[in-house]
Amino acid sequence: MGKVKAQSERPPLPVTGKNDTIQTYVTLLDGEMVPWIVTNDVNIHATRIFKTDADRKAFNLLRYNVSKVIPYAHFAGDRYRKLQRDLALTGDKDKQKQLIETCNHEIKDMFNRDIKNLTISQGEILIKLINRETDVTTYAVVKELKGGITAFSMQMLAGLFGHNLKETYDRDEQRDIETILQEFNYDSYRSPYQ
Numbered sequence: 140m141g142k143v144k145a146q147s148e149r150p151p152l153p154v155t156g157k158n159d160t161i162q163t164y165v166t167l168l169d170g171e172m173v174p175w176i177v178t179n180d181v182n183i184h185a186t187r188i189f190k191t192d193a194d195r196k197a198f199n200l201l202r203y204n205v206s207k208v209i210p211y212a213h214f215a216g217d218r219y220r221k222l223q224r225d226l227a228l229t230g231d232k233d234k235q236k237q238l239i240e241t242c243n244h245e246i247k248d249m250f251n252r253d254i255k256n257l258t259i260s261q262g263e264i265l266i267k268l269i270n271r272e273t274d275v276t277t278y279a280v281v282k283e284l285k286g287g288i289t290a291f292s293m294q295m296l297a298g299l300f301g302h303n304l305k306e307t308y309d310r311d312e313q314r315d316i317e318t319i320l321q322e323f324n325y326d327s328y329r330s331p332y333q
Contacts, residue, residue, distance in 0.1 A: 184322060198315060204258070205319045208265040211254060215265075216272025218242060219280060243284055259300050264316065266297075271308040278304035 155162060164175040189195040222242045226235050257265065266277045273280060281304065282290035294304045310317050320326075 182321070182324070184318075187318075200260075201264075201315055202319050202322075204261045204264050205268075205316055206323065208257065208261050208268060209320075209323060209325060211249070211257075211265055212268035212272050214249065215246075215269045215280075218245065219273045219275070239284055246284075259302075262300070263302050266302060266304060266306055267308045267313065267316065270306065271310075276305045276307060 165172040166175060167173075187198070189198065222238060225238050229235055229238070254265075269277050269280065278290055278294055281293050285293075290304070297304050
């Protein structure tokens with residue numbers, strides 16, 4: 140059996156001449172020097188073909204609705220993780236109560252400013268994306284921040300519009316939303332509300 144060299148061993152850069160302009164690392168492969176070329180990640184998406192024009196319009200509407208709620212979902216996820224981190228770092232009950240109140244005020248300000256203008260469909264997508272961001276249902280987040288009675292009343296109110304705050308996000312069931320999120324590079328997206 141032959142020796143195997145680790146790929147971490149890099150051969151030195153070749154000596155360049157007066158007309159050589161690009162220096163790059165190389166790897167010796169089958170007796171030939173092959174240059175290392177580092178490129179940015181490339182996302183490849185298949186062209187989607189729709190059966191009907193109505194299907195295409197429905198997908199484009201879903202894309203629009205998802206794009207509207209992405210900043211809010213990221214803000215909710217980031218703010219929830221920050222609150223959990225801050226609560227874990229303090230054992231003082233008064234300080235924890237103050238942290239929760241501050242979080243409530245930030246969310247309430249955003250609601251009064253922006254979220255109240257979302258459509259019913261956008262609200263449903265936001266509920267799903269909050270679950271995707273936090274791994275906790277929206278109902279559990281509201282219950283933790285505002286208490287059980289408020290969470291119950293918000294669940295009843297959401298039910299009037301056909302929503303369920305206890306709904307979870309399943310990537311397999313929500314393939315269209317997941318595809319749209321990948322198009323928007325959702326996992327590397329940063330909310331403007333941070």
